[in-house]
Amino acid sequence: MALTDNLLAGLRTLVGPENVLTTYEDLIPYSFDGTAVLQQMPGCVVFPKATAQVAAVLKLANRAKAAVVTRGSGTGLSGGSLPSPDCLLLCLVKIDRILELDRANLTMLVEAGATTQAISNAAAAAGLFYPPDPGSMKISTIGGNVAENSGGLRGLKYGVTRNYVMGLKVVLPDGEVLWTGNKCVKDVAGYSLRDLFIGSEGTLGVITRVLLKLIPKPAAKKTLVATFAQMDQAAQTVSDIIAAPIIPCTLEFLDRTTIRCVEDYAKIGLPLDCEALLLMETDGHPAVVEQEAMKMVEIARRNGCTEVRVAQDDAEATKLATARRTAFSALARVAPTTILEDATVPRSELAKMIRFIEGVAKKHKLRIGTFGHMGDGNLHPTCLTDERNLEEMHRVEEAFREIFDETIRLGGTITGEHGIGVAKKAFLPKFAGDAQMRVMRELRRILDPNGILNPGKLMDASVTTGV
Ligand SMILES: Cc1cc2nc3c(=O)[nH]c(=O)nc-3n(C[C@H](O)[C@H](O)[C@H](O)COP(=O)(O)OP(=O)(O)OC[C@H]3O[C@@H](n4cnc5c(N)ncnc54)[C@H](O)[C@@H]3O)c2cc1C
Numbered sequence: 001m002a003l004t005d006n007l008l009a010g011l012r013t014l015v016g017p018e019n020v021l022t023t024y025e026d027l028i029p030y031s032f033d034g035t036a037v038l039q040q041m042p043g044c045v046v047f048p049k050a051t052a053q054v055a056a057v058l059k060l061a062n063r064a065k066a067a068v069v070t071r072g073s074g075t076g077l078s079g080g081s082l083p084s085p086d087c088l089l090l091c092l093v094k095i096d097r098i099l100e101l102d103r104a105n106l107t108m109l110v111e112a113g114a115t116t117q118a119i120s121n122a123a124a125a126a127g128l129f130y131p132p133d134p135g136s137m138k139i140s141t142i143g144g145n146v147a148e149n150s151g152g153l154r155g156l157k158y159g160v161t162r163n164y165v166m167g168l169k170v171v172l173p174d175g176e177v178l179w180t181g182n183k184c185v186k187d188v189a190g191y192s193l194r195d196l197f198i199g200s201e202g203t204l205g206v207i208t209r210v211l212l213k214l215i216p217k218p219a220a221k222k223t224l225v226a227t228f229a230q231m232d233q234a235a236q237t238v239s240d241i242i243a244a245p246i247i248p249c250t251l252e253f254l255d256r257t258t259i260r261c262v263e264d265y266a267k268i269g270l271p272l273d274c275e276a277l278l279l280m281e282t283d284g285h286p287a288v289v290e291q292e293a294m295k296m297v298e299i300a301r302r303n304g305c306t307e308v309r310v311a312q313d314d315a316e317a318t319k320l321a322t323a324r325r326t327a328f329s330a331l332a333r334v335a336p337t338t339i340l341e342d343a344t345v346p347r348s349e350l351a352k353m354i355r356f357i358e359g360v361a362k363k364h365k366l367r368i369g370t371f372g373h374m375g376d377g378n379l380h381p382t383c384l385t386d387e388r389n390l391e392e393m394h395r396v397e398e399a400f401r402e403i404f405d406e407t408i409r410l411g412g413t414i415t416g417e418h419g420i421g422v423a424k425k426a427f428l429p430k431f432a433g434d435a436q437m438r439v440m441r442e443l444r445r446i447l448d449p450n451g452i453l454n455p456g457k458l459m460d461a462s463v464t465t466g467v
Helices: 005-015 024-030 051-064 116-125 142-148 193-197 231-243 256-266 286-302 314-325 327-332 347-363 390-409 425-447
Strands: 044-046 068-071 088-091 098-102 107-111 165-171 177-181 206-213 220-228 250-255 276-284 307-310 337-340 367-373 378-385
Touching: 005 044, 005 051, 024 044, 051 068, 051 088, 051 165, 051 206, 068 142, 098 116, 107 116, 116 142, 142 206, 165 193, 177 193, 220 231, 220 286, 220 314, 231 250, 231 276, 231 286, 231 347, 250 256, 250 314, 256 314, 256 327, 256 367, 276 286, 276 314, 286 307, 314 327, 327 337, 327 367, 327 378, 347 367, 347 378, 347 390, 378 390, 390 425
Parallel strands: 044 088, 068 088
Antiparallel strands: 098 107, 107 206, 165 177, 165 206, 220 276, 220 307, 250 276, 250 367, 337 378, 367 378
């Protein structure tokens, strides 16, 4: 349903006419997020500048039963901030201040539109550390990170966004403002509503402030890259490192297709005749870091790596880490459409899953490069295709259906960090089952009885799974 002139006039009064976009040309950049193939025009884009304005906008939209899609920077990879037709797109990037850094409590209070990089920089400037580092951190917002419960390269040792959220200010769909959480390290008073909003993908409320936990900055770090002629050698190396027991801050993987694309793009000098590459980083006390790095070299060699390089200084470490950090961009150059997926399995099933993805690519005659967070079991099979080729797109769809069926069969999850959005909606009932789907639907209905927030995302309002 198109937004009415009355509603648009009301929005202009609330946030100022300069903060409401309605022309076709202005709306185009907000008609998609980072997810391939999906595009939909919103009815308008609104830029609030304070929580009170978000509350007033939601009150107005709720009264008019107008669809509202919240957006941070639009880097999401499951279509979470893709507009629903003619919706009000609420873009939070102008609410982006870092409000407080509390050294005594090791917390930082930020507004939802602050970028992850700005938060990381502010923590580092105070000699502290905010670990979550999604590959998109230069532009992704903390609101988007919380709404997706984003991970990053350091997830294995330091956890994901959820592990650093101590409090949230959330505007509910009817405009009521709720604060959940505080600076206490321990707090078991009532249900943890904070955890309900983390990962809720803009379907339960609009986050406007986040209270984050900070930790001391590790004193030292060492970066290593090992290459392997066979995938199983890399998988065994990961298992042996964890069993050692060493928990590196980074344990990332690239397959042959990705290594070739990265080398072509970044010219790092990676060997092209290998089947797998592992990027390994350890951080902490200098003596422990030295010891762990030596042990990881030994484990990689014991498993028959063709080469292992240890960075001698920060510049070399950055160069080696580039191999992983540029993986998505390097693959994206190869074909007009890049479909990046997010299959996650228990670590013990990694080699099996990687082989399965290779088999599926061969069977459907597709180019799929796989990279990802090997230490977390979180793989990103990435299909290099062309959305204009409908016959090939049909094969892509079939291939990913088989990949996700196998992921579930191996005890894995259909998304480790990118969320459900619209891209995975069809797989959620099979993964979650009837009882979870019913509880999630009822929670959503209680918080948003008019169904205005991110309609059509994550789940349909009344569908049984039939599983
Ligand atoms: C190159 C690249 C690398 C990436 N690497 C990673 C990675 O390593 N790890 C990872 O987890 N993800 C990664 N992503 C995915 C993406 O960057 C994350 O999901 C990120 O958290 C999205 O932030 P955003 O500000 O762009 O949110 P958007 O894309 O704008 O929104 C994402 C979702 O959050 C909701 N939302 C946004 N802001 C709010 C708010 N204030 N209140 C309530 N809901 C809100 C939206 O409605 C939507 O459902 C990557 C993406 C790209 C393009």
